Amino acid sequence: MKRRDFIKKSAGAGIVAGAALTMGGYDNLWASAPAANKYDLVAIMGGEPDAMFDLAIMELGGMGSFVKKGQKVLVKPNIGWDVIPELAANTNPLLVKRIIKHCFDAGAKEVYVFDHTCDNWVNCYRNSGIEKAAKSAGAKVVPANSEKYFQSIDIPGGVKLQKAKVHELLLDTDVLINVPVLKNHNSTRMTCCLKNNMGVVWDRGYWHSNNLNQCIADYALYERKPALNVIDAYNVMVQHGPQGVSKEDIVQMKSQILTTDWVAGDTAAAKLLGVDVEKIEYIPIAQKMGLGTMNLESLNIKKIKM
Amino acid sequence: MRSHSLRTIRILFSALVFICFFLVFADFRYLIPTKYINVLLYLQFIPSALKFYGLGTMAAGGFLIVLALTVLTGRTYCSFLCPLGIGQDIFSRIGGKFKKKFRRYGYRKPYTILRYSILGLTLIFTMTWGIYVVTLLDPYSIFGRFITYFIKPLVIWINNFLAGIFGKFDIYTLNNIHVKGFPLVVYSIPVAFFILVGLLSFTRGRLYCNTVCPVGTLLGLISKVSVFRIKFDESACTKCGRCAVRCKSSCIDFLRTDVDVSRCVDCFNCINICPEGALSYGLTGLKKKKHRTDESRRRMVVGSVLMLFGMSSVSKAQEKPVPVPKKPSTVKENKTSSVCPPGGISIEKFNKVCTACSLCITACPNGVLQPAFKEYGLTGMMQPVMNYHRSFCTYNCTICTEVCPTNALQPLLLEAKKLTQIGKTHFIKDNCIVKTEKTNCGACSEACPTKAVHMIPYEGNLVIPEVTEDLCIGCGHCEFACPTVPYKAIFVDGNPVHQVAKKPENEKSDVQTPTDFPF
Numbered sequence: 034m035k036r037r038d039f040i041k042k043s044a045g046a047g048i049v050a051g052a053a054l055t056m057g058g059y060d061n062l063w064a065s066a067p068a069a070n071k072y073d074l075v076a077i078m079g080g081e082p083d084a085m086f087d088l089a090i091m092e093l094g095g096m097g098s099f100v101k102k103g104q105k106v107l108v109k110p111n112i113g114w115d116v117i118p119e120l121a122a123n124t125n126p127l128l129v130k131r132i133i134k135h136c137f138d139a140g141a142k143e144v145y146v147f148d149h150t151c152d153n154w155v156n157c158y159r160n161s162g163i164e165k166a167a168k169s170a171g172a173k174v175v176p177a178n179s180e181k182y183f184q185s186i187d188i189p190g191g192v193k194l195q196k197a198k199v200h201e202l203l204l205d206t207d208v209l210i211n212v213p214v215l216k217n218h219n220s221t222r223m224t225c226c227l228k229n230n231m232g233v234v235w236d237r238g239y240w241h242s243n244n245l246n247q248c249i250a251d252y253a254l255y256e257r258k259p260a261l262n263v264i265d266a267y268n269v270m271v272q273h274g275p276q277g278v279s280k281e282d283i284v285q286m287k288s289q290i291l292t293t294d295w296v297a298g299d300t301a302a303a304k305l306l307g308v309d310v311e312k313i314e315y316i317p318i319a320q321k322m323g324l325g326t327m328n329l330e331s332l333n334i335k336k337i338k339m
Numbered sequence: 340m341r342s343h344s345l346r347t348i349r350i351l352f353s354a355l356v357f358i359c360f361f362l363v364f365a366d367f368r369y370l371i372p373t374k375y376i377n378v379l380l381y382l383q384f385i386p387s388a389l390k391f392y393g394l395g396t397m398a399a400g401g402f403l404i405v406l407a408l409t410v411l412t413g414r415t416y417c418s419f420l421c422p423l424g425i426g427q428d429i430f431s432r433i434g435g436k437f438k439k440k441f442r443r444y445g446y447r448k449p450y451t452i453l454r455y456s457i458l459g460l461t462l463i464f465t466m467t468w469g470i471y472v473v474t475l476l477d478p479y480s481i482f483g484r485f486i487t488y489f490i491k492p493l494v495i496w497i498n499n500f501l502a503g504i505f506g507k508f509d510i511y512t513l514n515n516i517h518v519k520g521f522p523l524v525v526y527s528i529p530v531a532f533f534i535l536v537g538l539l540s541f542t543r544g545r546l547y548c549n550t551v552c553p554v555g556t557l558l559g560l561i562s563k564v565s566v567f568r569i570k571f572d573e574s575a576c577t578k579c580g581r582c583a584v585r586c587k588s589s590c591i592d593f594l595r596t597d598v599d600v601s602r603c604v605d606c607f608n609c610i611n612i613c614p615e616g617a618l619s620y621g622l623t624g625l626k627k628k629k630h631r632t633d634e635s636r637r638r639m640v641v642g643s644v645l646m647l648f649g650m651s652s653v654s655k656a657q658e659k660p661v662p663v664p665k666k667p668s669t670v671k672e673n674k675t676s677s678v679c680p681p682g683g684i685s686i687e688k689f690n691k692v693c694t695a696c697s698l699c700i701t702a703c704p705n706g707v708l709q710p711a712f713k714e715y716g717l718t719g720m721m722q723p724v725m726n727y728h729r730s731f732c733t734y735n736c737t738i739c740t741e742v743c744p745t746n747a748l749q750p751l752l753l754e755a756k757k758l759t760q761i762g763k764t765h766f767i768k769d770n771c772i773v774k775t776e777k778t779n780c781g782a783c784s785e786a787c788p789t790k791a792v793h794m795i796p797y798e799g800n801l802v803i804p805e806v807t808e809d810l811c812i813g814c815g816h817c818e819f820a821c822p823t824v825p826y827k828a829i830f831v832d833g834n835p836v837h838q839v840a841k842k843p844e845n846e847k848s849d850v851q852t853p854t855d856f857p858f
Contacts, residue, residue, distance in 0.1 A: 176514035220781025242822035244778040271850040281845040
């Protein structure tokens with residue numbers, strides 16, 4: 034059910050009741066802010082991307098737990114491919130838009146969106162639907178097509194990756210919200226939270242030629258970590274990833290995972306995708322490096338079905 | 340018609356045309372839709388004639404309109420529609436401001452033998468040998484190369500400067516664009532012509548148009564029967580000579596009250612300068628004056644043209660530095676053929692029709708089209724060739740095929756382009772990271788839009804690329820993405836004759852929509 038349909042139907046059932054349903058979430062958002070981070074991971078299933086996010090973020094105490102008034106926020110979706118939203122090679126634009134709205138509602142001063150794309154960046158931004166969605170929510174959609182936008186950083190403790198060039202906005206913003214789309218990946222088997230970082234850096238070729246899995250884990254050591262990871266598993270590309278060929282590659286899972294632990298997020302996502310998490314080498318490596326846990330049993334997980 | 344406003348109309352119209360051409364070639368943000376570009380280019384003489392020759396339809400009949408226009412009005416094309424001609428007018432104007440004497444053109448005799456020889460040789464060469472002389476001399480293509488090679492980088496440089504300033508204020512409406520030069524050698528011809536055309540127009544007005552340009556000469560020949568032309572009112576003329584001094588074609592012999600119509604480009608400057616109103620533009624009278632066709636001894640122009648053919652070749656392409664993997668790759672790519680852009684049908688056919696105007700090169704949003712140096716042989720220099728070390732052909736794009744004014748690249752629908760195999764990819768396992776470093780990579784397969792390049796199990800948990808040739812369209816994304824140096828582990832070998840790739844078939848996976856969380 035689309036949000037628009039939902040509102041229409043609620044109107045039929047009774048405007049007051051409908052309004053209470055749709056608006057109730059935001060009231061709670063402010064009321065329940067102190068109860069932040071009761072859960073390590075929130076998984077939700079069965080709704081539209083934006084409606085699922087509304088509910089799930091509430092369980093984490095609302096966006097106010099992550100974004101403080103006056104802060105600059107970087108929302109980093111996957112916009113890697115020149116592909117339409119239905120084929121799910123990029124993050125769902127509806128979700129991106131809703132996250133940006135929550136950021137502004139929480140008092141964000143500015144919200145930025147970019148990705149260092151694999152295909153032609155103008156086409157990716159446009160055809161993914163993300164540019165339009167993000168701009169309509171008031172975010173600044175920023176280019177990442179030129180090395181000029183990237184600055185050198187050090188990654189102390191990196192095994193293979195000790196230096197990288199990251200987008201200047203990663204350094205200039207206060208909060209990072211990582212919004213990967215869950216996909217099959219041809220060589221690492223899955224792309225999600227940790228691998229989404231490849232769109233923040235300039236020189237991906239170095240990663241590919243210097244033990245890709247180790248580099249992915251190494252980069253996660255870098256101090257600018259996401260405050261929140263929102264995994265888009267609404268439409269999931271289960272084969273021919275990360276670009277996909279046609280709609281046959283997509284399975285609609287109508288799911289979403291919110292977590293502050295990206296190793297746990299990737300572990301849960303791997304289960305959703307049906308891939309043995311041990312085979313996605315960068316995840317065990319990242320756990321070993323102390324970047325998070327693969328042991329979901331040890332976490333306080335909230336599961337919601339809509 | 341004794342209208343003084345003709346000159347003003349000419350200036351306004353030509354300025355508009357020039358600005359349009361300038362924008363089309365310098366449009367580094369790819370904002371101008373191709374349908375407008377096609378409208379603008381419809382009347383360009385040589386591209387239209389080539390397209391007409393290939394297609395035989397009136398959809399490519401722009402040059403016929405130009406011929407008719409010339410019979411009616413004389414060489415108005417040269418003043419109103421030719422971007423190189425208008426550009427020269429700008430140069431002449433600057434030249435005149437810069438040094439007064441340059442404006443004092445005065446009557447000069449035409450280089451009759453030279454200009455008709457160039458026209459004749461161009462025709463003969465083109466019919467017996469190939470397109471190459473047209474490529475060198477087509478005024479539209481020369482103009483296109485000027486903007487693409489010299490001006491566009493300048494425009495981007497200004498954009499980057501402004502983008503840098505805006506960026507400081509958190510404004511990202513302009514974005515930084517990396518300027519990549521072409522191989523140095525391909526600049527030689529545009530540079531030589533820039534000097535030739537620039538110098539001649541700076542000092543001598545339309546001397547280039549009236550001596551070297553085959554289109555100018557051909558239209559000049561036709562102008563001899565034109566209906567409308569510049570006329571003298573002999574009774575009013577005081578033989579003051581102002582018109583001759585003002586004539587940038589140096590074609591007014593005021594002492595004999597005669598205008599050489601074959602050189603007159605209908606700029607109408609003389610009408611306005613004449614204090615007696617003795618010059619007008621109107622229906623031709625019956626009175627004919629015979630021209631003396633003097634032979635010229637001047638060799639300067641011949642020398643300039645010959646110089647072009649004796650150029651040395653010294654240089655290397657400047658390519659973006661790529662990261663160095665631990666071990667350099669060892670097996671050289673064995674490219675048997677270069678890759679010609681989609682819509683070219685075959686390299687042979689393409690080479691015959693392309694005049695290297697560079698419009699596709701400047702319009703390609705990915706910058707994969709580059710002017711060739713020796714990929715097509717010396718005669719194909721400057722024609723566009725796919726360069727996969729620089730970029731790749733983006734899957735959802737047909738722009739180069741849409742803008743080509745000569746039909747060297749034939750228009751392709753997106754669905755057809757996605758199945759047009761311009762080359763086939765070849766995997767060199769011994770260069771591949773997966774084999775040499777024993778680590779996962781997959782950059783090539785990740786980039787492949789058709790999954791012609793896919794991964795198969797290798798040692799342990801590793802996967803390694805495999806190519807299904809039928810599915811490959813030769814877009815080069817795999818070659819571009821491959822991180823090995825100095826040689827790539829995967830490369831596209833061109834198809835001399837383009838083929839049709841197999842449509843990628845896809846089956847649904849057995850992964851099911853989950854009903855509950857698997858954790």
